[in-house]
Amino acid sequence: MPEGADMTDTGSRSRVETVDVAPVNKKENRSLYKKREKIYPKRAQGGFRKFKWFVMAVTLTIYYVTPWLRWDRGPNAPDQAVLIDLPGRRFYFFFIEIWPQEVFFIAGLLILAAMVLFLTAATVGRAWCGYSCPQTVWTDLFIAVERFWEGDRNARMRLDRAPASVGKFGKKLGKHISWLLIAVATGGAWVFYFADAPTLASELFALDAQFAAYVWIGILTAFTYVFGGFMREQVCTYMCPWPRIQAALADEDTLIVNYNVERGEPRGSHKAGESWEGRGDCVDCNQCVAVCPMGIDIRDGQQIECISCALCIDACNGVMEKVGRPPNLIGYSTLNMADQDARGETPRFRMFRGRTVLYAGMIALVGAIMLYALLTRSVMDIGVQHQRNPLFTTLSDGSIRNAYTVRITNKLHEDRTFRLRVEGLAGADVRRIGGDAGLPVFRVGPDTIESYRVFVTSPGPDVPASRDLEFVIEDLANGNTAITDSSFKGPQR
Numbered sequence: 001m002p003e004g005a006d007m008t009d010t011g012s013r014s015r016v017e018t019v020d021v022a023p024v025n026k027k028e029n030r031s032l033y034k035k036r037e038k039i040y041p042k043r044a045q046g047g048f049r050k051f052k053w054f055v056m057a058v059t060l061t062i063y064y065v066t067p068w069l070r071w072d073r074g075p076n077a078p079d080q081a082v083l084i085d086l087p088g089r090r091f092y093f094f095f096i097e098i099w100p101q102e103v104f105f106i107a108g109l110l111i112l113a114a115m116v117l118f119l120t121a122a123t124v125g126r127a128w129c130g131y132s133c134p135q136t137v138w139t140d141l142f143i144a145v146e147r148f149w150e151g152d153r154n155a156r157m158r159l160d161r162a163p164a165s166v167g168k169f170g171k172k173l174g175k176h177i178s179w180l181l182i183a184v185a186t187g188g189a190w191v192f193y194f195a196d197a198p199t200l201a202s203e204l205f206a207l208d209a210q211f212a213a214y215v216w217i218g219i220l221t222a223f224t225y226v227f228g229g230f231m232r233e234q235v236c237t238y239m240c241p242w243p244r245i246q247a248a249l250a251d252e253d254t255l256i257v258n259y260n261v262e263r264g265e266p267r268g269s270h271k272a273g274e275s276w277e278g279r280g281d282c283v284d285c286n287q288c289v290a291v292c293p294m295g296i297d298i299r300d301g302q303q304i305e306c307i308s309c310a311l312c313i314d315a316c317n318g319v320m321e322k323v324g325r326p327p328n329l330i331g332y333s334t335l336n337m338a339d340q341d342a343r344g345e346t347p348r349f350r351m352f353r354g355r356t357v358l359y360a361g362m363i364a365l366v367g368a369i370m371l372y373a374l375l376t377r378s379v380m381d382i383g384v385q386h387q388r389n390p391l392f393t394t395l396s397d398g399s400i401r402n403a404y405t406v407r408i409t410n411k412l413h414e415d416r417t418f419r420l421r422v423e424g425l426a427g428a429d430v431r432r433i434g435g436d437a438g439l440p441v442f443r444v445g446p447d448t449i450e451s452y453r454v455f456v457t458s459p460g461p462d463v464p465a466s467r468d469l470e471f472v473i474e475d476l477a478n479g480n481t482a483i484t485d486s487s488f489k490g491p492q493r
């Protein structure tokens with residue numbers, strides 16, 4: 001039998017392992033500084049654990065594989081599906097291409113992500129923390145690796161207490177090398193989002209990549225190794241602001257992982273053949289504490305450390321099955337459901353409340369605005385800057401001339417030809433500085449912004465001090481236009 005555990009004969013179908021634990025949040029500790037007690041999470045088995053393996057596989061696959069996905073955008077564009085092109089000042093996401101002036105798409109995405117997180121927090125509590133937060137996912141992966149090299153909870157505790165030996169050194173070395181490989185792969189995957197992944201990979205291996213790439217890989221490797229291997233639950237408890245924010249988003253109808261006190265207490269070990277009358281269903285085996293990656297005892301009530309990973313539900317359900325009692329002594333419920341249960345009423349989950357409807361409404365609104373903006377996104381643009389010094393020039397024939405810098409944006413990956421005209425100024429002559437008479441025509445390269453200097457001349461001299469006008473570019477291939485406002489300055493006061 002492993003150290004720190006004994007087998008309690010429950011008199012039921014199977015015997016239950018009882019674990020000695022020292023939860024990190026013992027209430028009697030009132031010191032302002034709490035020395036960290038190392039946590040040795042035991043392997044849990046059950047539906048929630050399987051779901052966590054599934055989420056881990058999906059999220060890690062997305063993270064590591066995405067930079068290697070290709071997306072054909074034509075001959076003059078990168079073919080990486082997801083690319084943050086900092087030198088080119090573009091963000092590519094499959095068929096979407098975001099230019100710097102379209103940064104509102106990123107802002108919209110962040111707002112959308114925040115609203116989804118708020119709705120999740122109000123509905124199912126810290127589901128994000130328990131299943132898909134990177135800190136949770138990588139810590140879970142690092143614990144799995146640790147378990148592979150050093151064994152489950154009790155074996156790891158024994159190994160840490162054991163004197164130095166070749167065997168112990170070998171296990172620790174294997175674990176740390178594995179952790180470092182994962183950490184390097186994690187940092188490496190991150191830089192691939194910022195450059196063509198196959199090219200950067202060959203440059204990295206040939207030690208020919210930019211110095212910044214090695215620096216970022218080093219930084220992210222260090223963070224992954226330290227956060228996943230050593231700091232683990234400390235990051236969630238002390239560094240992450242989300243538990244505090246999340247507490248403000250939840251209410252009495254938010255699903256949380258809850259110990260059913262009415263049913264579980266009074267707790268105590270259970271002997272073979274003993275009656276369950278006059279006692280609770282909790283056999284005080286501490287399995288729920290042993291599997292907890294945060295090292296807490298859910299029976300002490302709601303705690304800020306709890307990430308709602310539900311592993312204690314799996315552990316306790318396994319125990320309940322062995323002792324022949326109904327499952328979900330620990331389960332997902334709301335505070336209101338717990339009260340209803342205590343009053344003998346049928347617990348009822350209230351999904352639709354003011355805050356959930358508000359968050360869902362905002363998600364729908366922001367999503368619709370973004371979709372509309374995406375579908376009506378212009379692939380050409382014009383910007384005009386009026387020359388300030390001088391504001392206007394009076395020519396020898398009395399006409400008035402203004403100078404402008406016109407900036408034309410071609411967002412397509414092909415050459416395009418645009419004709420420029422102005423509207424709102426009768427009889428105006430527009431021409432490129434140094435160009436021929438007649439409306440100027442500009443050829444703009446693929447995925448490019450070009451600037452041109454132009455003169456606009458109005459027959460004078462009766463030109464007001466300021467007059468609104470519009471600059472219009474027309475794509476000669478299809479007649480599409482883009483318009484921007486400006487003004488024409490004259491001498492009249």
Ligand code: SF4
Nearest residue numbers: 282283285286288316
């Ligand atoms: S709540 Fe369940 S797992 Fe936890 S000590 Fe009681 S019986 Fe064991």
Ligand code: SF4
Nearest residue numbers: 292306307309310312
């Ligand atoms: S108490 Fe349960 S749900 Fe909360 S962190 Fe521990 S194992 Fe996960």
